[in-house]
Amino acid sequence: MRDAIPVPARFWQDCTIVALVIGVLAWLSIQFARGPGELAAVWFGNGILTGWLMSRRSPQWPAYLAAGFCAEVLARLVAGHPVPYAIAIALANTVEVAIVAIVVRQRIPDIGEPRHWVRAGGIAIAAALVACIVSGLLASAVKALFQQGSFGISFLAWFSAHVVGMVIFATSTVVLQREGRGLFSADGRRVSFVLAMLLVVVVSVLVFSVRYPVLFLAYPPLLLGAFRFRFPGVAVGILVLGLVGSVATALGRGPITLVDELGTAGHVALLQLYIAGACLMTIPVALAMAERKRLNARLRESEQRYRMLTDYSHDVIVRMSPSGERLYVSPSSRDILGWTPMEMLGSRWDLVHPDDRALQRQTMQEVLASGEPRIAVYRVRHKDGHFVWIEAVTRPIPATDGHGMDIIYTGRDISRRVAAEQALEASRDELARLARVDALTGLANRRQFDERVDLALQRLRRHGTPVALMYLDVDHFKRINDTWGHAVGDKVLCSFAERLSRCVRVIDLVARLGGDEFVVVVEDAMLPAAAEAIARKLLAEMHHCIEVEGTALTVTTSIGIGYTVSAVETTALLTTADAALYAAKQAGRNTYRMRAVTDPRYGDELAGL
Structure with missing residues (x-):
């Protein structure tokens, strides 16, 4: 057999607290109600339980429903109500609470989420109206049966008192359950709340202790509580106002009793209208402040995410103005450029490489246009003097003052990539x-x-340049x-290549075909004389021995010249x-010979020996 799931002790403590609150509020409401039945101006318990x-x-x-039901029955029995009557009225209240709670839970599963509060408020009000009608019909029938009162008057009194209590205290209790722990976490906050509610108590007592039409004086303290503390301020303030007003009206005191013709039921109805007016003034303020708090929290969260992205x-x-003045620089500037954000603010065009300033200005103009x-x-100058290659994505954003556009760019250090590209380009050039x-x-x-010879012959065809x-080869190189x-x-x-390069002109091409x-x-237009001059100069140069590892080697060369x-x-x-x-080799080496490819005067004969 499966063991029963243990119920935590806190749950039973919670039920006990609910029973105590519902019982005390029910007893107070009954004690300060006048006339036949219970003509309480506001019924607090159902809204709190919901x-x-x-x-x-x-x-x-x-x-929880059972705890609330038993507490109310006990309170009514203590107040002197008959047992059947107490049970029937408590049952009507329990039905009212159950209807509202079930409807709202089905429509809004996560009632604690602030972004659902506006929609939840509409659904809760509709559910409260229906539930209060149902409970009002039940309760009025019970009162008519036990007390022989007017069904219509009982229904209106019940409906008005319960709708006001449900709308105010159900909403306030939900908010207080969600945020109440943090609302008074600071001592200064607790003191401020207590002082604000004491102000409501003092003003309410003063208002209902005189027979002058000064009911409006209680509204400013209520608005202060709603503005400073939102729904908890509204809930406690309306509770205080309702209790003070109910006690004073039950004792025949206060401005509401000035009109004697209304009677007890009329006085209660007028008090309900007064409290309803207080609700209409304070609840929208509390909603607006709650929405403001939620929006501020989202704004802070957004700013924190943005700050985290930029800082890390x-x-x-x-962020720059159109003139190039830096308005904001992220902390990563220290890691990449060595400059702190404060050092980079302002018009620091001197940090941009002189060759790149025109490019950056042009980019900014194109982005804005x-x-x-x-x-x-x-390139941007590092604090230690060298330049860092930066690849920046530049885009326009609205200016902070709302007029015109600013520029924001995100730059990354690509110095390694540029260095790799330059090295690759150098490697390509070297290859x-x-x-x-x-x-x-x-x-x-x-x-x-081969390329140079082809180009030279093409110029010969176009311009007639000889x-x-x-x-050339090195004589007896194999030996x-x-x-x-x-x-x-x-x-x-x-060594031979070096000497040969010294003998030619800058415009001449010296090449090694292979081996020696x-x-x-x-x-040159002076051919063949220019070629002969080079040959003679090289032959003279080769008369000097070549020093190799301490050995003097005599090296000669044979030269053949062909020209056209x-x-x-x-x-x-x-x-x-x-x-x-x-x-030239046949002539004994260490000499040159020259032939013309075509020559009108000599044909294919030797041009010179």
Whole structure:
């Protein structure tokens, strides 16, 4: 057999508190009611019990309803009501509470959520009207049966008293249950609330202790309580006003009793109208203040989220005026740029790299003109002096004064990305250079040589500029490699390339085709004299020994020069220069020979030896 679920002790304490509050309020209302039956101006207990139920789980409701029912029966018995009458009236009150609580719970499950209060208020009022009609009919029938009173008068008195009590105290109890713990958490707040309610007590007593029409004087303290403390202030203030008014009216005191012709029922009805007027004045104020508090809480939450995003964002967030004056800078500026937000405020154009200031101004103008965001990359000076690359997304936002537009941009440090892109670009340039440069000597390679020869012959066709091609190789280079090794041979080639580069002009191209084969492209109107001058100068230069690892090596070169003054094919020029080199080797090496590809005077004869 499953064990019974234990009920926490606090639940029974809660039920006891409810029974005590309902019983005391019922007894007080009965004691200060006059005339046949109970003509209380306001019935407090049902509204408090309904608000209590709305703050508890539905399965616990029967226990609370039973506690309230028993407490009211006991209060009525103590007041001298017959047992059947006490039970029947208490049952009518219990039915009223149950109807309102069930309807509101079904329509608004989370009644404690402030954003549901406006809708919940409308549903609760409608449910209260229906429930008070039902309970009023039951109670009036019971009174007519037991006390022989007027059914209509009893119904109106009951309905008025219960509607006012339900609307005020059900709502106030729900709010007090949700926020009451924090409402008086500070000592100053508790003292302020007690003083405000004491003011209501004093003014209410004064108003109902004189026979002058000064009922309106009680309203300002009630409004103060509603303004300062919202629904708890309304609930306690109306409770005080109702109790004081009921006691005074029951004793025949106060401004309400000035009209003797109304009788007891009329006085009670007038008191109810007076209390209803107090409700109409204070409840909207309490609702407005509660809504204001909720909106302020949402605003604070939104500001906290915004502040958290800006304060802990790694990006720099800046708000600027159209003139470029910084109005706000997020704390991340210290991490990225070394500057504190205060140091960056104002017109600090000096922080932007001089080459990028025009770009930033142009971006701001485009954003303000188009209303569309823009992305710009520029440099900002770090506090230690170097510049940081910033990628900023700039967009317009409404100005703080409501007139015109400001600019907000979010910038991130992309210095590493820029450095990587620059390194990649440098690598591409280096690869492109290596693809056109001989790795050993640093001279142009065959690829660059082919491009240069083609361009030179194209210029020859367009402008008639003569072109000469010099073929060179190192005499007996294989013997140097075999004797001294390839390392020495490489150093000989490098030294030869250096001397050859010194002998040519800036406009000439020196290239290594491979091995010990070199070539020079010469474009000059003075050909072939210019090519001959280069050849003689190189031969003279090679008379000096090449020092390699402490050994002086005598190195010579053979040179073949092919030239043309008219348009020819590349192959023809290469073949002519190669034939001239062969002729130089046949002549004993360490010399040069020159041939013309086409020459009107000499045909294919040697142009010079």
